[in-house]
Amino acid sequence: MSASTTLPLAATGSPPPAPAAPRRRRFSATPLALLLPSLVMLVVFIGWPLVQLVMMSFQKYGREQIFGAPADFIxxxxxxxxLTDPEFWVVLGRSVGLCLVSVAATMVLGVSIALLMRALGSVMRTVVSVGLLLAWAMPALTATIVWGWIFDTDYGLVNYFLTQVTGTDWTGHSWLSDPLSFFAVAAIIITWGAIPFVAFSTYAGLTQVPDEVMEAASLDGAGGWQRFRLIVVPYVKSILIVLLILQVIWDLRVFAxxxxxxxxxxxxxxxNTIGVYIYSVSMATGDLGSGGAIAVILVLILLAISAAYIRTMLKSEEEL
Structure with missing residues (x-):
């Protein structure tokens, strides 16, 4: 073999080859065709009703308009x-307060159950999973009726249990007549129905935490709280943020x-919370225009929260 063939290409004086031009990606109609049915469903069942709602919020729309009378633009x-009605701000504040309490309880209990599932054996984990699935599968209205029986004034299990424990007769005590205890019961029902989603989602994220890292931290003397705060939370942080935002959106518009x-x-x-208030203004009083305005304001609030959710999702994808 000659010496010239063993020299680098730069030493021979030959110019390096020009980089190949990037190929243009051909447009494919397949993704658009696959998305088209979903887009049509979104436009028909969400987009068009939302447009009608916005139009109604700028009109004087009452019972006459439901039966065909023209609506006046106001x-x-x-x-x-x-926005100048004090009751609206009271209801909105009440809804936000209930939302914050329910979301905090749901996140704490859901994450705790997920950690418990990770520590349990396969048999007990299956039992807990089945219990969570049963709670998750129960419709919200059915669950509320069952909880209503539990807190029943005369025959409720809660009053019976308190009577047996405290020695005081709780028979006849109404948990729903007082607003504070009413929202305590409501928070219990909302939290009970939302815990399974948080628990399953968090447990799925916990399976991605390497066991070697946890064992190494334990050998270094890190306690349970330190391992959770310094190791587990960074791994599942994006999941927890998404769950938090979704829970805020769902609990803020609770109705059933x-x-x-x-x-x-x-x-x-x-x-009244904001969802029930919209229904009351629209149906009880027949003022669908004002009800539509309240609904649009709620949609704007939820869109702002959804924007935070989308931003978090995009940031998580960039990190990956």
Whole structure:
């Protein structure tokens, strides 16, 4: 072999080959065709009703318009009426307070159950999983009725248990007539129904935490709380943030549980949340224009929260 063939290409004086031009990706209609049915469903069942809702919020829309009378355009009068109504702000504050309590309880209990499932054996983990699935599968209205029986004034299990433990007769005590205890019961029902989703999602994230890292931290003397705070939380941080945002969105617009409890025995005027308030304004008074304005304001609040959710998802994808 000659010496010239053993020299690097740069030493021979030959110019390096030009880099190949990047190939243009051909447009494929397959992804669009696969997404088209979902897009059509979103436009039909969400997009168009949302457009109608926005239009209604700028109109004087009552019972006459439901039966075909033309609706008059009144601009932002509905929004001014809603935003200057003290009751709207009371209901919104009440809804936010219930949401914060329910979300905090759901996250703490859901993450705790997920940690418990990771520590249990396969048999007990299966038992816990089945119990969570049963709670998750129960419809919200059915669950609320069952909890209403548990807190029943005369025959409820809670009053019976308190009577046996305290020695005081709790028979006849109403948990739904007082707004504070009403929302305590509501928070229990909402939290009970939301825990399975948080527990399963967190448990799925915990399976990605390497056992070697946990064992090494334990050998270095790290306690349980230190391992959770310094090792587990960084691994599942993105999952916890997404769960937190989703729970805020869902609990802020809760309707079935509150409305069912009000029907069982709650005082509607003192226990309305934003979802029930929209229904009451629209159906009870027949002012669908003001109800639409309240609904649009709630949609804007949820969109702002959803934007945080989308930003978190995109940031998680960039980190991956």
């Amino acid at each position: 601009g932002i009068d509905n929004y001014v009426r809603v 549980q509150i409305y069912a409890l009000q029907t069982i025995g709650g005082v509607r005027a003192d226990t």
